[in-house]
Amino acid sequence: MDIFGKCMNFNKAHEVIEMGIYPYFQPLSANDGPRVEMNGQETIMLGSNNYLGLTHDPRVIKAALNATKKYGTSCSGSRFMNGTLDLHLELEDKLAKFMKKEAALIFSTGFLANLGAISALAGKDDYIIIDKADHASIYAGIQAAFGAIVKRYKHNDMEDLEKIMKSLDPEKGKLIISDGVFSMEGDIVNLPELIKIAQKYNARVYIDEAHGLGVLGEHGRGVGEYWGLEDKVDLVMGTFSKSLASMGGFVAGSRKVIDYIKHSARALIFTAAPFPAATAAALKALEIIEQEPERIKKLNEISRFMHHSLKDIGFDIGKSNHTPIIPLYIYDDIKTMYFWKQLFNAGLFTNAVLPPGVPPKQSLIRTSYMATHTKEDLNQAIEILEKIGKKNGVI
Ligand SMILES: Cc1ncc(COP(=O)(O)O)c(C=O)c1O
Structure with missing residues (x-):
């Protein structure tokens, strides 16, 4: 054959x-x-994720051009080895502060951020519990989380989530993952209920803010801010390819967890770093979101x-x-x-x-x-x- x-x-x-x-x-x-x-x-x-229209902001364009002049067109290697720029660290610091988390870690795309973080965190005998409508990159993450047991609940259906949680071994590690804003349906995760259930069953919460960042909440921090529950979300993921007018992605959370992902995620260690222009554009876009x-x-x-x-x-x-x-x-x-x-x-x-x-x-x-x-x-x-x-x- x-x-x-x-x-x-x-x-x-x-x-x-x-x-x-x-x-x-x-x-x-x-x-x-x-x-x-x-x-x-x-x-x-009417088909773009350029929600704040910043891809054509002269300040963002200038930042990308200047970074290209200063650092060249590529990092020519992994973040882990020769590819980390001072710009990457500056953006991580800024993102952590913006998202009100201890630390952040940037990846070359949002897809890789989900793939890398999820597969680094969950492995043999851990449970990953996801919304059926979660993004394809979350599915890629669970497929790469070798040995993890995956459960899927009906889209934004908290009764179904609870039914599943009840059936799981209480001794095993559990990670509930949901899109914040669902990318095709345009609806918002029922975060208050999801967090109640996570706390009841001792699970960690991972929210993908790809379409919430720069969109929801007074300051644009996403569904966590929209629901006033930012501190109850253990790990947030975001991308630069939508409101941040660039390309790349990140996860933000406690310093210990970010440090673990940084030293375990294959999608970070074995791929080239976000290129200078992309990093500088995201940095400038984030600055503009904060100021305007x-x-x-x-x-x-x-x-x-x-x-x-x-x-x-x-x-x-x-x-x-x-x-x-x-x-x-x-x-x-x-x-x-x-x-x-x-x-x-x-x-x-x-x-x-x-x-x-x-x-x-x-x-x-x-x-x-x-x-x-x-x-x-x-x-x-x-x-x-x-x-x-x-x-x-x-x-
Ligand atoms: C919900 C969600 N998560 C992750 C991603 C991946 O982000 P990126 O396109 O920046 O790789 C996307 C983009 O399509 C998305 O819609």
Whole structure:
């Protein structure tokens, strides 16, 4: 049997390409933040995680350019060996203070932060308990946590979580992991209940703040701040690829735990360090978030406006609440791609999300918003969505 056999028989993507509705790997030829150029036409971007619009802030761009001039384009090695810069340590220090934790550790991507931290912490005979809708990088982490016993509870269902916790051996180590803001559904973890259950069953809590950082809470510290429960979360994970306008990721927690991960995580030790420009851009973006909290307020106003507008027009937006991720449920895979294509042709870029990104028959158009979207961008987007929604019988 040829291991490449499955590749030779893989036609799924090509069938959709031939139907003219393939929504993935679409190239951008210019990017201004809220507006981009795609397929030769100006397009409103409703598919980005650039929540605070900082990728085009002149101060962030300047910081990235200066770091490239000073340190070069690459660290050319692992953090563990030759690849640690003073900039990395400065960013770790700043992140720890911002997240109100003793220490932080940065990785080259958010994906690697989850993969590295989870697989370093959990091993033989430990329990990892995750929300079924957790991000793929958390799944990668549990797969690499050799010997750990994995349990999955129904999405944000605290009764199901408690049922599972009750059934576990009380003597074994337990780590409950949840996304803070769920990346496709746009809803928020029920942290108060999750923490109550964790305390009752002596489990540690790990929250992925990828979509909460810079978005939720008065200062943008995420769902922990949103619920007023930051000190009850043992370990927070975040990424630079969303509000922090860069690339990279981190975990923050107690000094002892961070030190252990630092000396155990294969995804940190055996990969190249975050490059200078990325590190400097994240550092500057974090500084701006601290100095200009009005950006978070603006993003929240925009999110609220879009929730109301899309609901009023008649879209099914599921359980999305208070976040800039607003799904439009279409349910059927092919209809979702047709819908996506019509939006794209009309000058609106969104994300078509199909299984395994969501459960079967839960396909959706993921829309997301930035603090830098103008009223004109948003009104134009609503007009297109309403017109195409009606035409397709979605609303
Ligand atoms: C919830 C969540 N966690 C982790 C990641 C991985 O982060 P990155 O893209 O920075 O590697 C993402 C990004 O897609 C995410 O949505």
